[in-house]
Amino acid sequence: MVGNCCAIRGTFFDFVDDPWKYEGREHEAARFTRDGLLVVKDGLVVDFGDFAEVSPRHPGLSITHIKNRLILPGFIDGHIHFPQVRVLGAYGSQLLDWLQNWIFPEELKYRDRDYAREAAKHFFDALLAGGTTTCQAFTTSSPVSTEEFFDEATRREMRVISGLTGIDRFAPDDFCITPDDFHSESERLIERYHRKGRNLYAITPRFAVGCTSEMMDRCRQLKLKYPDCWVNTHISENPSEIRTAREHFPDCADYTHVHEKHGLLGPKFTAGHAVWLSNDEFRRFSKAGASVCFCPLSNLFLGSGLFRLGRATDPEHPVRVSLGCDMGGGNAFSIIRVLEEAYKVGMCNNTMLDGSINPREQDLAEAERNKLGPYRAFYLATLGGARALYLDELLGNFDKGKEADFVVLDWNAGQTAMRWHQSLITHNESPENIDQAAQLLFGVMSVGDDRNIDETWIAGTRAYKKAGV
Ligand code: GUN
Numbered sequence: 001m002v003g004n005c006c007a008i009r010g011t012f013f014d015f016v017d018d019p020w021k022y023e024g025r026e027h028e029a030a031r032f033t034r035d036g037l038l039v040v041k042d043g044l045v046v047d048f049g050d051f052a053e054v055s056p057r058h059p060g061l062s063i064t065h066i067k068n069r070l071i072l073p074g075f076i077d078g079h080i081h082f083p084q085v086r087v088l089g090a091y092g093s094q095l096l097d098w099l100q101n102w103i104f105p106e107e108l109k110y111r112d113r114d115y116a117r118e119a120a121k122h123f124f125d126a127l128l129a130g131g132t133t134t135c136q137a138f139t140t141s142s143p144v145s146t147e148e149f150f151d152e153a154t155r156r157e158m159r160v161i162s163g164l165t166g167i168d169r170f171a172p173d174d175f176c177i178t179p180d181d182f183h184s185e186s187e188r189l190i191e192r193y194h195r196k197g198r199n200l201y202a203i204t205p206r207f208a209v210g211c212t213s214e215m216m217d218r219c220r221q222l223k224l225k226y227p228d229c230w231v232n233t234h235i236s237e238n239p240s241e242i243r244t245a246r247e248h249f250p251d252c253a254d255y256t257h258v259h260e261k262h263g264l265l266g267p268k269f270t271a272g273h274a275v276w277l278s279n280d281e282f283r284r285f286s287k288a289g290a291s292v293c294f295c296p297l298s299n300l301f302l303g304s305g306l307f308r309l310g311r312a313t314d315p316e317h318p319v320r321v322s323l324g325c326d327m328g329g330g331n332a333f334s335i336i337r338v339l340e341e342a343y344k345v346g347m348c349n350n351t352m353l354d355g356s357i358n359p360r361e362q363d364l365a366e367a368e369r370n371k372l373g374p375y376r377a378f379y380l381a382t383l384g385g386a387r388a389l390y391l392d393e394l395l396g397n398f399d400k401g402k403e404a405d406f407v408v409l410d411w412n413a414g415q416t417a418m419r420w421h422q423s424l425i426t427h428n429e430s431p432e433n434i435d436q437a438a439q440l441l442f443g444v445m446s447v448g449d450d451r452n453i454d455e456t457w458i459a460g461t462r463a464y465k466k467a468g469v
């Protein structure tokens with residue numbers, strides 16, 4: 001075999017389908033390969049399966065054997081803010097005040113190329129340390145920030161989606177960009193970066209509160225001219241934001257209507273948060289093939305509310321869902337911590353819908369769909385996120401032809417109590433079956449954090465190794 005080739009032997013866990021379709025038997029959506037071999041050539045999976053079957057097909061290949069670990073596809077973050085690294089976890093305010101007090105002043109610094117370049121290094125280092133190999137990211141209204149984002153992603157060969165982030169009101173004058181400048185700079189950046197290497201471009205109106213109708217029209221024009229591009233925005237995060245959006249777009253019946261009216265709601269459209277969407281809005285997202293991004297760290301940190309995962313996963317009108325840390329509204333880069341918070345949100349919603357206070361409020365099916373067991377959780381972090389972002393033909397599991405980004409989990413790392421906690425499930429060096437593996441993964445998401453990320457690999461090359469191990 002010619003080309004840049006490598007093979008990894010170890011215990012693999014990935015998904016072939018959506019576990020919400022397999023209630024009570026979620027393992028049928030997953031694939032557990034206890035002693036597996038992943039063969040990678042030029043960054044792509046060329047063979048995968050049981051070691052005993054796959055290895056004879058590749059004689060002479062040098063093999064990296066990763067023992068006592070679980071290897072999963074790299075985590076996908078559907079909503080994160082590159083220019084907020086330095087202000088993550090800022091004290092004290094809800095969305096609109098927080099933007100004015102903390103976020104816009106910090107993001108303004110990204111006009112400075114040196115500052116943006118240094119920040120990009122911190123950003124991608126932190127992502128990889130959390131096991132995230134692909135993200136959809138906001139930049140700022142300065143093209144410099146978008147260039148530095150894509151240039152650093154290119155150096156690291158990471159699959160990313162991003163774009164110049166448009167805002168022409170509700171921010172200091174020197175932070176706003178005119179619709180004309182936004183349009184011409186977006187075009188220039190699309191030509192320069194979209195589908196160059198692993199970069200993908202998202203037309204990015206920041207949110208309806210910060211975008212005039214004219215700005216939204218420019219976004220529509222861009223999407224018409226570049227239909228292959230993604231669209232990334234925020235929706236219905238916070239009640240004050242929703243009221244303000246209503247005032248700004250009085251002719252729109254609800255927040256989703258703003259995006260429908262401007263021709264943006266459809267495939268490859270992602271709206272972060274979606275905490276307060278009505279049932280009807282969820283149905284329209286489903287019909288349009290648009291996706292929402294569940295950002296529990298941020299929704300809790302900024303006090304925005306509880307995303308209704310059980311509603312989004314309604315089998316009659318399923319909406320594509322990815323997970324996002326939304327750093328810096330979210331106070332960590334870690335998708336493992338996102339899963340922990342998502343689980344807690346699901347438990348609260350489960351309680352609210354289970355009818356224990358008012359039986360008339362009972363919706364047991366929706367209540368159940370809120371519960372985030374390990375199969376559903378790690379599906380959203382991998383293949384589910386890829387499907388939501390329309391990336392599943394490229395990545396999301398270990399199928400042949402996919403990009404070989406993966407994460408190596410140490411289920412015993414983290415809190416001092418972790419090893420003994422996990423020994424309840426297995427004393428052996430690796431889990432014996434899919435159920436044990438899933439239980440270990442639940443231990444990681446409920447008790448763990450990014451200390452459980454031992455290694456992160458990009459396109460078949462190790463890009464991160466935890467220090468001291
Ligand atoms: N809405 C508009 N901009 C932002 C942002 O930077 N973070 C969050 N969480 N919501 C937003």
Ligand code: ZN
Nearest residue numbers: 079234272326
């Ligand atoms: Zn956001």
